[in-house]
Amino acid sequence: MVLTKHFKERRSVTTQLREHGLRLTRQRRVIADVLQQAGEHLDAPEVLRRAQQQMPGLHLATVYRALESLKKLGIIDELDLMHVNGHGHFYEARTNKDHMHFTCQRCGSVFEIQDPLFEKLKTQIMDRHGFTLRVARLELGGLCSSCTAKIKEVT
Numbered sequence: 001m002v003l004t005k006h007f008k009e010r011r012s013v014t015t016q017l018r019e020h021g022l023r024l025t026r027q028r029r030v031i032a033d034v035l036q037q038a039g040e041h042l043d044a045p046e047v048l049r050r051a052q053q054q055m056p057g058l059h060l061a062t063v064y065r066a067l068e069s070l071k072k073l074g075i076i077d078e079l080d081l082m083h084v085n086g087h088g089h090f091y092e093a094r095t096n097k098d099h100m101h102f103t104c105q106r107c108g109s110v111f112e113i114q115d116p117l118f119e120k121l122k123t124q125i126m127d128r129h130g131f132t133l134r135v136a137r138l139e140l141g142g143l144c145s146s147c148t149a150k151i152k153e154v155t
């Protein structure tokens with residue numbers, strides 16, 4: 001699948017664990033590292049494929065369990081990326097700043113967007129409703145700029 005503009009600045013898993021005072025099993029650490037180093041959003045079978053290079057005996061069921069607990073710990077995020085590539089979910093390591101995802105429903109490209117407006121929106125929601133936001137996930141779908149241009153050429 002086509003994946004572009006994936007932010008490089010992921011928080012190191014080790015740093016996050018230190019902050020939380022947590023320890024991880026080797027399996028979870030390997031899986032967290034795979035996502036940390038990935039240049040794109042990965043689905044569970046792809047996480048398995050990459051993690052198996054370090055842990056050949058790993059099974060998909062273990063990967064799913066590890067992803068679940070890393071998600072609960074706030075180390076990784078789960079996305080559906082508008083399901084343009086089927087029903088699977090995708091995973092990524094948390095970034096320093098929350099970002100939005102835009103998926104092109106025509107070519108399948110995924111863009112990560114950081115925008116001060118998103119930060120402002122979060123602050124406003126907390127202020128107005130008295131919430132404490134811990135997770136903010138916004139997924140957008142439509143046509144990317146090059147697909148928009150192509151569609152304009154045709155019509």
Ligand SMILES: [Zn+2]
Pocket residue numbers: 104105106107108109143144145146147148
């Ligand atoms: Zn596109």
Ligand SMILES: [Zn+2]
Pocket residue numbers: 041092099101112
């Ligand atoms: Zn992302």
